[in-house]
Amino acid sequence: MLDRRGFLVASLAIAAGVATGGCARSRGSSATDPGPDRALAQGSSPSPRATPAASGGVPGSSDSSGLSAGAEQLPADEPATALGEPTLPVVEPWRPGPYDVRPTLKAAAVALVTAAGTWGPGSPQLVGRLRAAGFDGLDPATVWALDRPPRAGPRAAAVAQVVVAQYGGLLARSASVIVVVRQTIADAGELRTRDATWDVRLAGDPMRVTAVLPATPRPAAAGLSNAAREVLASDRLQLPAVARADVAAGFVGDPLLHVLLGLAARWPLAVSVLGAGHPYRIFDKPAVSDHSRGRAVDIWRVDGAAVVEQGPKVDQLMRAAAALGAYQVGGPRDLGPRSAPYYTDPVHQDHVHVGVRP
Template identity: 45%
Template structure:
């Protein structure tokens, strides 16, 4: 997420077979190609084609769709029911049983979950003509959480199967906006990520980032790097931090609100000058059992790597550091150049 007023993860997901479970936008729309958490449950790992690292979706010969697991909030989450509502919406839009493709079927799934069916018209990258799809939520992170409004960034991987059985892997990050209501918060709109096309050529540094097994990027963040949309200051910091840690990134540029949530101040993310990390060395930032020393040490290492604006669950001494409810579930590193 970004900057000082922005507000608060996790992994795993559901196909719409499981969808039967279950934003007044104060921060502006989310970043797309034009600037405008928790720990996964210990279950069967998805099989089938790996999600793409950006550019053209990965496709394989006919095979079964992977098995994925329903996402669940972490005990340390702020307002966990708000995250759950956002995840349920994205799952209903991005995954469906055989024959469940198309806008009318999507509207029906939303209505069955108590959402405005018209939200299906904003599905963007979540839609597909494929007759079957499953979706995995890598992380659900706050883009902002205030008293009456919220932004939840739902980080996804997805697999779709065509009529001939060919499975294609893709993914996105969806900025879901909600407003407080009873008995559940209301989803007011959503902004699926749109990182844009891959650059004609990549810098050596970007290529190293994409190849580094200690820097784990979800599909939208990978596409940001492939598009050349991430500043060298961020890439350099990631390389520096990965020398000592395994880093699970949630958001780089696309899918993040354009403004710091609840303000008119531009976020560093849409300008390609920030990174959010939801898991460090396999330990999610929001998990109460994650050692505080690990998170604090990572925050200080981020500042030493050049970040002028380090947010996280703990308030550290020093002008570079801040903490608020939004950053309970991740570490934010912002850069000036």
């Protein structure tokens, strides 16, 4: 099992942000120089080996989920599976992608998730773990979902694997980092998994974590469209638990679901967020986001490669989305021409935003 030392997460330096908007079309606005953090990410040394949480590694990865295909499709609280003497999985330490903007902001969000979701016998209570990780001013009630369950046994332990950390918005003195995390709990000879999506907010100069907005899964609908059933049954679309709940609730419109199915027919895709878990409004504007209307999706991985790696299939994905009728396609590059739906900014270096009209 895990010792006390393995759960103390070092405080992370949090850098100031760059001026840009949220997840919405912003053609014509200047993409601010992301500053030295990007150069640091491009020139960083290779990532260390995967480290068990017991040895103090910070779980998670922005460009490799560390999970088997389809693992993100499990419900928010998976039934326990008897495995004899359980062994917690080895987690992949989060590391920035080669084109990540302001990676220290994402690292702060990842450290928070790790502190809340990694615990074991002898580890501090939630407030103590947050304090040790440098989040002593944060309301623990906002992150209790990953804490020790009330009925957990005395030798229960858990590790948190960050599936993806992407921007939901980025301004000069405020930011939103959307973190999808899978937690594995070992208790009484069984392993249990549960998923969560958090909108981690940062603000100030320098920016620090100020709030957490946990996503709440929507209740399932009595009946679903054919498109919704196809999306939920597809083995080529990996969706976090709250995104699956959005589809199962009938919240996501068929026009967007048809675009997703069309894209998935060409490449296996991993979705980071649909509605729940994304900022309700466009981050720098009063307008309600298309995500909040069931009309937009963020895709963080295409054919096994993270968007933040900015490989050739990212451009192909963006062009295919436009060809399928999307009126907004945000990503790492503005593919033009000016009449086309493409746009780019620092927020969209790590995912492709696809928005449709109703």
